[in-house]
Amino acid sequence: MAKKLGRGLDIGTMNLVASVEDATGIQYTRMRDAFLAVPKRAKNMMKLSDVSYMELEEYILVCGDSALEMSVFLGDNFPLRRPLQDGLIAPGELDSVDVLTFMLKEILGEPQQPNEICYFSIPADPIDVNRDTVYHEGVFTRIVEQLGYQAIAANEAQAIIFSECVKEDFTGIGISFGSGMTNVSLVLKAMPCIEFSLARGGDWIDKGAGTSIGLRQPQMTEIKESGLDLLNPQGREQEALTFYYKKLITYAIEGIAKEFLKSGNSFGLNTSLPIVVSGGTSKAINFLAFFQQVFERKKKRFPIQISEIRSAEDPLNAVSKGLLIQARQEY
Numbered sequence: 001m002a003k004k005l006g007r008g009l010d011i012g013t014m015n016l017v018a019s020v021e022d023a024t025g026i027q028y029t030r031m032r033d034a035f036l037a038v039p040k041r042a043k044n045m046m047k048l049s050d051v052s053y054m055e056l057e058e059y060i061l062v063c064g065d066s067a068l069e070m071s072v073f074l075g076d077n078f079p080l081r082r083p084l085q086d087g088l089i090a091p092g093e094l095d096s097v098d099v100l101t102f103m104l105k106e107i108l109g110e111p112q113q114p115n116e117i118c119y120f121s122i123p124a125d126p127i128d129v130n131r132d133t134v135y136h137e138g139v140f141t142r143i144v145e146q147l148g149y150q151a152i153a154a155n156e157a158q159a160i161i162f163s164e165c166v167k168e169d170f171t172g173i174g175i176s177f178g179s180g181m182t183n184v185s186l187v188l189k190a191m192p193c194i195e196f197s198l199a200r201g202g203d204w205i206d207k208g209a210g211t212s213i214g215l216r217q218p219q220m221t222e223i224k225e226s227g228l229d230l231l232n233p234q235g236r237e238q239e240a241l242t243f244y245y246k247k248l249i250t251y252a253i254e255g256i257a258k259e260f261l262k263s264g265n266s267f268g269l270n271t272s273l274p275i276v277v278s279g280g281t282s283k284a285i286n287f288l289a290f291f292q293q294v295f296e297r298k299k300k301r302f303p304i305q306i307s308e309i310r311s312a313e314d315p316l317n318a319v320s321k322g323l324l325i326q327a328r329q330e331y
Helices: 040-048 065-077 096-108 134-146 156-164 202-213 217-225 235-263 287-301 318-329
Strands: 007-011 015-022 025-032 035-039 052-055 059-063 116-122 149-155 172-177 182-188 191-198 273-278 306-311
Touching: 007 096, 007 156, 007 318, 015 096, 015 318, 025 065, 025 096, 025 318, 035 065, 052 096, 059 065, 059 096, 065 217, 096 134, 116 134, 116 156, 116 318, 134 149, 149 156, 149 318, 156 172, 156 182, 156 191, 156 273, 156 318, 172 235, 182 235, 191 235, 202 217, 202 235, 217 235, 235 287, 273 287, 287 306
Parallel strands: 007 116, 116 149, 172 273, 273 306
Antiparallel strands: 007 015, 015 025, 035 059, 052 059, 172 182, 182 191
16 A cells, blocks of 8 residues: 655654554554574574564574563573663663664665655753763664665654644643653644653663562563553552652653743743643553642642643554654655
């Protein structure tokens, strides 16, 4: 089926999501942003199974969801490796760029014409740690261009507004709860006014909760993704995750309020705005109600009037959809 020109590419710490539109609507391709090194003798077994892998001289790198599943089963002898860390390219992971190139080629495929436009997500600079996104943006620009596309970087949280706030004329506050970071963007009439990130996300939850009860981070990730209900946690593992979810949301709301106060309403805002929450970390059951409970205790100190708080229609794909909308506008 013929595809329309333009691609969206959400580059997340936990998931990579590519989107393209055809006559039936938007189609998404996802791959977990993780890999695992296994001995080369496992190559024949990889061929028998539906596993994405790349072959190096010394070993084989299993990529995607299969890497997480194998890591949980095999334990510490085969640690799960992540090409991205805290929302940016992992500085100590030597295979990161090669693995990311392989993964992006898998989910993007070939461009339909030379230099087809691909909008890809980047986080805003974090306000709570001393890091920037210059190297991160540069590397992904090069990778996407090597795959035959014209690469255009766009803010992750702003993409949520393009995806979810059509009826508000692309106006609102987007909060993307990712694995490595929490990204925030205040957008008025499709124009970004404030953009920043906080260096905590789903990985911070999994690592902290796991350390507290003596489990490894991949184990906590699997428990979280198997059906965590934030309003009805079952057992000490889910209870620990819920404690850390509450701490993350509180940290995010307080950080957002503080950053908005710095602006002094210099953009002349005189109306209430919706908050749209999205991202893989927001996929926990009852996340929206849980977020609203925390926000209710903090809203008196929140410097902007909020009309409503809602979740993205499809939290895992909302960023990629917003990026695709921007790419399609180029045509």
